[in-house]
Amino acid sequence: MNIFVDRTLCDNHGQCAISAPDVFRMNTEGILEYDEVVDDALHNDVEDAIDVCPVQAIFILNEG
Amino acid sequence: MIVVVGGSLGGLRAAEQLRARGYSGPLRVVGDETHLPYNRPPLSKAILAADFSATDAHEQLAFRQRSSVADVDWSLGVRVVASDLANQTVQLDTGEVLAYDGLVVATGLRARRLYISSPTGSRFVVRTLDDALALRARLVPGTRVVVVGAGFIGCEVAATATTLGCDVTVIEGATGPMERSLGRELSQSMRSFLLSRGVRFSSGRRVVGLLTAAANQCGGVTLDDGTELGADLIVEAIGSVPNTDWLAGNDLDLSDGVLCDERMRVAGAAHVVAVGDVARFTDSVLGGLPRRVEHWATAGDTAKVAAATLLADLAGVPAPAATAILPSFWTDLFELRLCGVGTTRAATSVQILEGDLHEPQHGLAVGYLRDDALVAVVTVGLASNRQLHYRTLVIAALV
Structure with a gap:
């Protein structure tokens, strides 16, 4: 599946990096880095990350 | 069903x-x-400061x-x-x-309300979108605002209203801003920060009455020492x-x-x-x-x-073991973000892990200890990777 983070919304809270650390990471400046193409096995983690994002900036673009 | x-x-x-x-x-x-x-x-922060229509505001906020x-x-x-x-x-x-x-x-x-029934006008709370939109319409530059209560919501509203050019006084009561969650030391640190940004505080006093301006409109508050504080509106942020x-x-x-x-x-x-x-x-x-x-x-x-x-x-089958829930919170006050992880209220002492309580705007991390064990950390003005670092320390100390 493909992940998209809307950088105009993202506020670098870092909650996604707790829920799905294999996909989302905060770099040494505290800025989000993430994988745009993700194995479907991580689907639940990504859904959790979407849920905990305080600004709802994370989207799954396509599944399967 | x-x-x-x-x-x-x-x-x-x-x-x-x-x-x-x-x-x-x-x-x-x-x-x-x-x-x-x-x-x-966002109701006590971005929405108060934005000029969305009511429909757009809900569209922005809808999950x-x-x-x-x-x-x-x-x-x-x-x-x-x-x-x-x-x-x-x-x-x-x-x-x-x-x-x-x-x-x-x-x-x-x-929202908990003051137990003073009248006047009813120009009294606001911030719990729902409709509450926030009603308050927003009144926060024009020069407006005198009294915020009753210095918890997270009260402090956030005070910071946002100050940014919008309002003249803001917070009635903090017996404890300092956000003290129940942050503890005495960090609360006092944040109080100094908010003061430096133009928020005024009234300490150690309770609201015992409301002043009446024109036609059932609240015109300020009376405190328990008799002081009268005039206002164009009040925000009741005394908990829930x-x-x-x-x-x-x-x-x-x-x-x-x-x-x-x-x-x-x-x-x-x-x-x-x-x-x-x-x-x-x-x-x-x-x-x-x-x-x-x-x-x-x-x-x-x-x-x-x-x-x-x-x-x-x-x-009719056994429920799975409950996963431990680690409390976490954040607030934004002016440009400063506070992030907490763990149970600060369980602490018996605090320790500065990084930075200086006198200069929270330069980055600060406060550890909360119970019997020398770390039970929570609050960071102020630190990037999220530092917050994540402290989160791992709290988890490590708990297990």
């Missing part, structure tokens, strides 16, 4: 988690607001819902007025009675009250929210669970007395546990 009472974040997350755990039966969510679930934290809950039956603008848990029914204000197999209590909190009236008469412990076990089962009722800040439950890591947790993340965290428990109980 599973009925979820409460149509905000907790109700939505409960519905989603029930679906995620395989429940495919009918789901009905009853909520007293007319809006679909939306995000509340994207998982596709699994597309078939949920939403009853919005409808209040549950009573319940009979022995007979598994709830009664709506429309007169309708709903029979349920499982019930989720997700009714959250409402759990919405449990509809559960009365079922022999439950409703003394502060609804008492639950550590798996979010409502104590004394079958097939009833609770989620979010209305639920009083025991910290599965630190133990101690059951308490409510009024943080945004709690809705999602408790929904996972509650959904798993309810479905197991309905199926």
